Amino acid sequence: MNTIFGLGFILFAGLLSAKLIKKIKLPAVTAYLLLGIFIGPSLLKLVPEGILGASGLISNIVLGIIAFGIGQNFSRYHLRRIGKTVVWISVLEACGAWILVTLIFYLILRQPFYLSLLFGAIASATAPAATVMVMREYRAKGNFTDTLLGVVAIDDAWCLIIFAISLAISQAIYAHNLAAFFLAKVFFSSLLSIFGAFILGAFLAIVLSVFYRFVRTPTELLILTLGIVFLNIGIAIWLNLSVLLANMFLGAALVNLNRYSFKFFDSLKIIDSPLFLLFFVLAGASLEINILGKLSIIGLSYLVFRVAGKILGASLGAKISNAATSVRKYLGFGLIPQAGVALGCALVAKSDFPQVGNMIFTTIVATTVIYELIGPLCTKYALRKAGDIIIH
């Protein structure tokens, strides 16, 4: 099978599988992942080598676009509007999963610290799409729904920051092979990586804003935006900065610099869907079924303690911000799905830590499929308990 035929096949099969899975009210992302697992090298072997070889390229582009979009969360308008409840809950549920998974992996499962930290950081991500689909299906309305929507929208921004810090620390420990690491040095290098990503993103946001004046048509706007996003990804890779953070900062700076910034984000929406489809199918295809058996304890612990961390963190955040009892009790149950951002972080970890990369990635793909299947049920439970939907 040649590469272009393979691309066509993936897009076509992806569309069909998404249509099919919609019948049982699951998000398209789940269909793409399952399709990838089926047609991937572990099972049907229908994905051509050329595409598998390009998966690094496709995922960097897709990660850049996702992170760019997440940057919109930092607009002044948006920041003014979100309340302290959403901030407290989102920060604490992300940190809750991060800290709990890291500690369990390090202390109980006796995994190396850098590996535990990576799993912990990936655990902080959430995928809002599956949650929102349930809200939409049951037309959930109320204070609980509003809070949940606010939390799922912003928490991936926290995840990107947590992941950048954890990645820098893990790299430092790994490179220097330190049992007890030099805290100052590690701290400095992670700070440098975050600061560098910020400078790069902000600089390119200014460039984009300046060139926007010469743009006359929607096509030119798309070309300009995509060009700048690619430049940002490329320079970040070249300078060894975080691709995810650099693009999040590009989006964040742009949304505050340019009054019409929403147009840049909207313009990418025309082309991002087929790229996302490819990304998820390739993520599924990278699942190594033969090592799944060895990962059962790790996978199971990740599944359980990520959720426990989120529920505890959300509950603590709700308590601190004096939110309603229903929010304190049930909000964590709406935060179970994980998808794009978690897979993206796992891919970065895979390329930076080749020895353990496959193990991290396979665990995250497998748990993503499970979370995407049980997540919607948990969200439904939470919404019903909170009284925001009535199911007869």
Place this chain on the structure above:
Amino acid sequence: MQVKEIMSKEVISVKRSTKLRELLEIFKDFHVFPLVPVLEENRRLAGIVSFRNLIDSLQSYHSDALKLVPFLDEEEQDIFKVDITDDLGDLVTVEDIMEHEYIAIQEDTSLDEVYNLMKLHLKEEFPVVDRAGRLTGRIGIFDILEAVFRQKGIIK
């Protein structure tokens, strides 16, 4: 030529508290639903309502709230079968459906700049505001075309 020379100065506007029913009543005899400015007490422009936002009122959530959700499948809701009752007209206000991200034109903008903005953003009309952000008029694609035809002497 500047926008303020040819813009329409009389614009139908609504308030945040205007009910959906009242909004629809205003325009029920129009051929099309225009871009409706939403004004604060001091005539400052707070947002706009377009026919897309009318579609929003039939869906479960405002598209603005879901904009930040990546990989969200588009809602395939059949507006002909949507399960709503007639009290929606009183329950939904302009505040619930209006758009906060919109393009407003300054009065002294040149016509070719506005025309370029229309092409770039695929819009056919914009609200016009003064320096303080107060609504002073509305400029549509036909206002601009009319000005061009007038200039060429095709219409007087």
